[in-house]
Amino acid sequence: MPRVAYADAALTVWQGTDALQFIDGLSTNKVVDLAQGEICRTVFTTSQAKIIDIVTVFHMGEFLAVLSHKSKLENLLLHVTPRILNQDVSISDVTSRNVFGIEYGRQNENIGIFQSIDGITYGHITSSLSFLVASINVKCDFDEVEKAFHQWRIENLVPWNGYELTEKNHPLASGVNELVHPQKGCYIGQEVLARMISRGRQGKMLVRIKNDDVEEKFITTRGETTSLAIVRVRNQ
Amino acid sequence: MDCGTCETSGPVQVMTPEVVNVNLTISNKAQEMLGDAFGDDRSMALLVGVLSGGCSGYMYDLQIVEETDQNCQEVNIDGFRVLVPNASSHLLDGIEIDYVDRLMGGGFRINNPNAESSCGCGESFS
Numbered sequence: 111m112p113r114v115a116y117a118d119a120a121l122t123v124w125q126g127t128d129a130l131q132f133i134d135g136l137s138t139n140k141v142v143d144l145a146q147g148e149i150c151r152t153v154f155t156t157s158q159a160k161i162i163d164i165v166t167v168f169h170m171g172e173f174l175a176v177l178s179h180k181s182k183l184e185n186l187l188l189h190v191t192p193r194i195l196n197q198d199v200s201i202s203d204v205t206s207r208n209v210f211g212i213e214y215g216r217q218n219e220n221i222g223i224f225q226s227i228d229g230i231t232y233g234h235i236t237s238s239l240s241f242l243v244a245s246i247n248v249k250c251d252f253d254e255v256e257k258a259f260h261q262w263r264i265e266n267l268v269p270w271n272g273y274e275l276t277e278k279n280h281p282l283a284s285g286v287n288e289l290v291h292p293q294k295g296c297y298i299g300q301e302v303l304a305r306m307i308s309r310g311r312q313g314k315m316l317v318r319i320k321n322d323d324v325e326e327k328f329i330t331t332r333g334e335t336t337s338l339a340i341v342r343v344r345n346q
Numbered sequence: 347m348d349c350g351t352c353e354t355s356g357p358v359q360v361m362t363p364e365v366v367n368v369n370l371t372i373s374n375k376a377q378e379m380l381g382d383a384f385g386d387d388r389s390m391a392l393l394v395g396v397l398s399g400g401c402s403g404y405m406y407d408l409q410i411v412e413e414t415d416q417n418c419q420e421v422n423i424d425g426f427r428v429l430v431p432n433a434s435s436h437l438l439d440g441i442e443i444d445y446v447d448r449l450m451g452g453g454f455r456i457n458n459p460n461a462e463s464s465c466g467c468g469e470s471f472s
Contacts, residue, residue, distance in 0.1 A: 157401075196416055
């Protein structure tokens with residue numbers, strides 16, 4: 111199955127008895143119920159509900175491994191670390207110890223859990239998308255070019271960091287609505303997102319569209335004939 | 347996955363804000379309500395802390411405690427012991443603890459000059 115390197119990935123280890131609650135209190139998805147062996151994606155947002163970063167939390171038992179993005183890690187840490195205060199949370203950056211990959215197009219039924227096979231940890235995000243994390247000492251080959259992955263993303267309407275998932279967009283416009291939990295408690299940006307959901311007015315949405323049917327400025331990932339675009343929703 | 351927990355992996359540098367000597371006030375109404383809560387036992391203390399979370403990023407945390415294992419500074423206001431954790435002292439300097447007497451949304455309320463914004467319920471600020 112196709113496998114590409116995930117060059118922009120970053121990995122931090124969050125330790126301490128308050129770590130899970132801490133992430134839950136600052137991000138859009140309900141993370142607090144995560145159990146050992148499970149993974150969960152969530153989005154850290156600003157008070158205007160703009161994306162700071164989308165992360166995948168691996169519950170490793172003694173600690174949490176948080177897969178985020180190198181390009182956004184500094185902003186993410188600037189956002190979270192002042193809020194640790196006297197809670198039992200410590201964060202270590204272990205990005206340089208690991209390599210990261212993406213496996214896509216493979217049907218799996220183990221959504222929401224991770225598995226270790228031959229030294230590689232597979233976090234199954236959806237039925238056809240998994241993140242791979244391995245120590246730099248483990249042989250991990252990537253055999254596909256990135257272009258094919260982005261074409262697959264277009265066909266399957268999968269938003270991606272730096273394309274749709276940017277600091278200019280909120281999670282609902284970026285196509286990660288499933289990561290905005292409707293019933294969890296307060297978090298930064300929740301008032302804005304809750305208002306959009308309750309009024310049915312999210313403003314923009316992610317669509318797959320023929321290249322000729324959309325202005326260039328709305329395209330977020332360009333394909334050969336169809337592209338992903340974030341466009342304003344009509345009739346709102 | 348190499349989590350670095352087997353070896354010594356340095357934690358991310360966390361900016362620790364400077365500890366400030368907190369000045370705070372308690373309104374007459376709040377003192378009256380605290381008096382009801384404490385009774386004659388003034389050995390108890392009001393712990394005024396801050397937690398992460400809430401709509402605006404920080405949430406107030408008020409507790410009546412005997413002691414705490416948190417590193418705190420103690421302020422005495424008209425016989426009331428008030429404990430403020432040093433870790434959140436920079437967020438709480440200058441606050442007024444008030445009491446709002448309302449059927450809905452009433453209770454202790456904190457007026458904080460350091461808050462740039464706060465959410466509607468008054469429990470969260472940034």
